[in-house]
Amino acid sequence: MNRSLLALALALIVGLAADAANAANLVRILVSPTSRDIRLGKVVTMRALGEYDDGSYGIDLSTAVDWGSTLPSVATVSAGLVSTVSAGTTRIVALDPVTGIESEASTGNLSVVETLSSISLTPEKRILPVRRRTRFKAWGDFEDDVVLNLVGDASFSISDPSIASISETGLARGLTPGLATVTAVDLLSGIGSSQTGGDVVLTVVGELQELSLVPDRIALSVGDETDLEARGRFEGNCKWLDFGSRLRWSSSDRETVTVTRDGVIKCLQEGSAIVSIRDHRVSSAETERDTEVICGGEVVAIEVTPQSFVVPIGKQRGLEATYVFADGRRADGTRSVFWSSSDPGVFEITTANGRDEGEGRAVATGQATIIATDPVRGISSEDVGSKSGSIDVPGALEALVLQSIPVGPLPVMGEPGTSVRLEARAFFEGGLFRAVKKLAAWSSSDPSVASIPDGSSCPKTGQIDLLAEGVATISVTYPKEGGPDAITEQVDIIVEFPGSSASQAFLAPSDDLF
Numbered sequence: 001m002n003r004s005l006l007a008l009a010l011a012l013i014v015g016l017a018a019d020a021a022n023a024a025n026l027v028r029i030l031v032s033p034t035s036r037d038i039r040l041g042k043v044v045t046m047r048a049l050g051e052y053d054d055g056s057y058g059i060d061l062s063t064a065v066d067w068g069s070t071l072p073s074v075a076t077v078s079a080g081l082v083s084t085v086s087a088g089t090t091r092i093v094a095l096d097p098v099t100g101i102e103s104e105a106s107t108g109n110l111s112v113v114e115t116l117s118s119i120s121l122t123p124e125k126r127i128l129p130v131r132r133r134t135r136f137k138a139w140g141d142f143e144d145d146v147v148l149n150l151v152g153d154a155s156f157s158i159s160d161p162s163i164a165s166i167s168e169t170g171l172a173r174g175l176t177p178g179l180a181t182v183t184a185v186d187l188l189s190g191i192g193s194s195q196t197g198g199d200v201v202l203t204v205v206g207e208l209q210e211l212s213l214v215p216d217r218i219a220l221s222v223g224d225e226t227d228l229e230a231r232g233r234f235e236g237n238c239k240w241l242d243f244g245s246r247l248r249w250s251s252s253d254r255e256t257v258t259v260t261r262d263g264v265i266k267c268l269q270e271g272s273a274i275v276s277i278r279d280h281r282v283s284s285a286e287t288e289r290d291t292e293v294i295c296g297g298e299v300v301a302i303e304v305t306p307q308s309f310v311v312p313i314g315k316q317r318g319l320e321a322t323y324v325f326a327d328g329r330r331a332d333g334t335r336s337v338f339w340s341s342s343d344p345g346v347f348e349i350t351t352a353n354g355r356d357e358g359e360g361r362a363v364a365t366g367q368a369t370i371i372a373t374d375p376v377r378g379i380s381s382e383d384v385g386s387k388s389g390s391i392d393v394p395g396a397l398e399a400l401v402l403q404s405i406p407v408g409p410l411p412v413m414g415e416p417g418t419s420v421r422l423e424a425r426a427f428f429e430g431g432l433f434r435a436v437k438k439l440a441a442w443s444s445s446d447p448s449v450a451s452i453p454d455g456s457s458c459p460k461t462g463q464i465d466l467l468a469e470g471v472a473t474i475s476v477t478y479p480k481e482g483g484p485d486a487i488t489e490q491v492d493i494i495v496e497f498p499g500s501s502a503s504q505a506f507l508a509p510s511d512d513l514f
Contacts, residue, residue, distance in 0.1 A: 024052035029061065029094050029101055031108030037146045039153070040114040041188070044082045048094035048103060065094040065103075074112055087114040087143075113142035116189045118196035119150065121182060127203050127241045128164065128174040129234060134245070136170040136200070138184040138193065154184040163204050174204040177236050206235030208282050211247070212289035213275065218265075219294045219323040219331040221376045225266035226335045228259075228291055230277050238458035247277045257293045267295035298326040302333065302381040304372050304389035310434040311347065311362040311391055319351075319358030319389065321372040321381070333374065334358050342369035347391045362393040365430070395429030400436075400478050400487040405462070411492035414466045422462045422491065424476050437462040441480035446472040450493040466495045 032047045048065045051057040067077045071090035076083050082092055092108035095101070118141045128134050138154035139147055156170045163180040166172040172182065183199045185192040193199050210233040220226065232243035249259045257273035259265045265275055276283060276290045284290045301324040311317045323333035339349045339358050346366035351359050360370070370389035373380040381388040404412045405421040414420045424437040438461045442452045450472035453459040464474060472495070477488040 024054035024056060026050050026096060026099050026101055027053050029065065029096060029103040031092055031094050031103045034107045035109040035111070037111045037113060037142075037148060038082075038084060039140075039142070039148055040084050040087055040112050042084055044110075046077070046080050046082055046092050046108060048080070050096075061094070061096065065096055068093045068095065075110055082110065084112045087112050111144070111146065113144065113146045113148070115143050116140045116186055116191055117142065118198060119154070119184055119186060119191060119193040120196070120198035121184055121193055121200045124200050125203070125242070126172075126200070127205060127232070127234075127243050127245070128172065129205055129208055130174045130176060132245070133171060133173045134202075136166070136172060136182055136184070138170065138186075140186065150184070150186060153187055155187055156182065156184045158182055158202070164202055172202060177204050177206050177234075179203055203241070205232075205237050205241065208243075208279055209233050209235055210287055210289070211243075211277050211279060211282050211284040212240060212287070213277060213284055213291040215291060215332040216289070217292045217294065217329070217331040218335075219297065219299070219325075219333045220265075220267045220336060221374075222267050222269060222296050224336065225264055227262070227264045228275060230263060232279075232282075247279060250276050250278075251293075252276075256295055265291075265293055267293065270296040272297075292331070294323075294325070294329070294331050299323045299333070299374070299377050299379055300326050301383070301386040302337065302372050302374065302379055303387040304370055304381045306389055306391075307387060308390045309392070310428070310432050311393055312397070312428070313362050313364065313393060316350070316359060316361050317347075317391065319360060319370060319372075321358065323374075333372075336376070337372040337374050340371045340373065341391075342371065343367070346393050360391070362391070365393050365395050367392050392432055394432040397426055397478075397485055397487060398429055399427040400440075400476065400489045401425050401427065402474075402476060402489050402491045411494055412464075413494045413496070415497055416466055416468050416495055419459075419463050419465045420493065421460060422464065422474065422476070424462065424478065424489075426478050426487075436478045437476075439480060440476050440478040441482075443475045444472050444493075445475070446470060449495050450474065464493060466493070469496050471495070 028051050030049045032049055038044050048061045050059040050061045062080045069075050069077050069090050069092055074086055074088040074090040077092050089111045092110055094103040120139050122137050126134055138150040140150045141147055155168045156166050158164055158166045159181040163178040164172050164174050180202050181199050182202050183193050212231045214229040230244045230247055231240040233240055249263055251257045251259045251273050253273035256269055256271040257265055257267055259275050272294045274290050274292055276285045303322045305320040321333045321337045323331045339351055341347050341349050346364055347360050347368040348363050349360045368391050371381050403423045405423050412420050424440050425433050426436045427433045444450050444452055449468050449470035451465045451467055453463055453465055472493050473490050474493055475488055475490045477486055479486055
């Protein structure tokens with residue numbers, strides 16, 4: 001052997017020795033995922049990840065380890081591929097054959113479930129413009145409170161294929177404006193979402209016309225974050241509907257306010273910025289329906305809404321806080337305050353931790369003062385210049401009174417082709433009363449004469465459309481869900497052209513009365 005070859009061989013030996021001296025040592029193995037719920041009959045792949053004493057981690061050792069299951073009667077494993085055998089729990093173990101190191105006992109835990117009890121679908125509500133697509137998912141409730149995505153096991157269908165089409169895997173496409181119910185059936189058990197109340201309603205709307213953000217102005221402390229609500233108005237529908245699908249969010253000053261693709265805003269420093277949304281063709285800026293975000297600033301007062309309100313026992317009521325700034329600007333501060341009640345035994349705050357979206361529930365008769373406090377700014381609605389709210393919780397419901405708008409005599413009269421409006425007021429024990437027309441159920445004895453609008457034209461609550469000559473009785477029940485304490489009142493609507501004798505015939509006394 002010549003000298004050059006000998007030198008090369010010597011260098012190789014020295015290098016190998018140095019590598020051996022510097023080689024990192026395996027210190028532990030983790031099986032990923034740490035824990036997993038799986039349906040009986042399914043397979044899942046697990047990985048063995050190594051950590052070394054040089055600080056490296058996440059090294060895939062799946063093909064170098066020996067695999068095993070602590071309970072093969074529940075699941076078996078081969079090269080990381082786990083096959084389920086029966087319902088139960090087991091642990092998938094990875095063993096390094098060189099060092100004898102076994103995977104951590106806190107990893108590789110597997111729970112196999114079998115019994116499906118119900119199916120629910122998401123999203124629970126979906127606004128879908130025509131020609132747009134959305135995907136629904138089916139979720140199964142199993143034993144031990146396990147919830148699994150039934151991907152591959154559920155078949156989807158829709159109640160009205162003319163409104164929207166849907167594939168068996170849940171991909172829906174809007175075809176024409178309207179409402180349709182989406183259902184899913186588990187192919188393995190035959191259980192359907194309809195059987196367990198898990199169906200959802202898909203609302204297909206026309207082309208997007210306008211976009212809006214709510215609230216129009218919001219106040220946050222520096223460092224705080226919250227989400228904004230995006231709404232859309234669509235062709236053929238006069239209502240603003242919640243709509244956050246595929247929108248692009250932007251901030252006019254990203255050094256002051258950031259916004260995520262999901263509409264979560266965060267204040268980074270003192271100042272203000274305008275947050276906007278846009279679709280392919282429509283922007284909230286076009287109609288000045290953006291949100292101004294005020295970060296920090298000098299708040300001189302907090303005003304609580306409602307200032308005064310009647311809430312029956314057991315009912316919920318939303319609460320809002322308005323910040324008044326030193327420069328006169330007013331902004332929504334609802335999510336920055338902590339809520340409290342002067343008497344939780346009368347009206348209790350139900351908002352988690354007393355913060356964020358304000359809400360409370362009437363518990364017992366009496367009166368309570370609702371207070372909003374911002375501990376960061378050190379200001380309260382109880383301070384001078386601020387306004388707290390007042391909630392009155394009345395006794396039992398005593399009467400329901402109907403009245404025409406504007407106030408006039410009963411029965412109500414009008415011409416075909418016009419409309420009339422009614423107000424409904426509930427009177428409670430103790431003399432308290434409140435308007436309840438939005439909380440009542442309305443019906444007509446003859447919809448061909450006087451009809452209750454279905455809401456598609458955005459009528460005012462209590463509106464009655466007069467269609468043809470005749471007499472119809474309008475019945476109003478409060479509360480709308482009925483119950484033993486509910487009250488129903490009625491009022492007659494006379495529909496006639498000028499000079500008609502319909503009203504005379506209706507109002508003429510009967511011979512039977514004499």
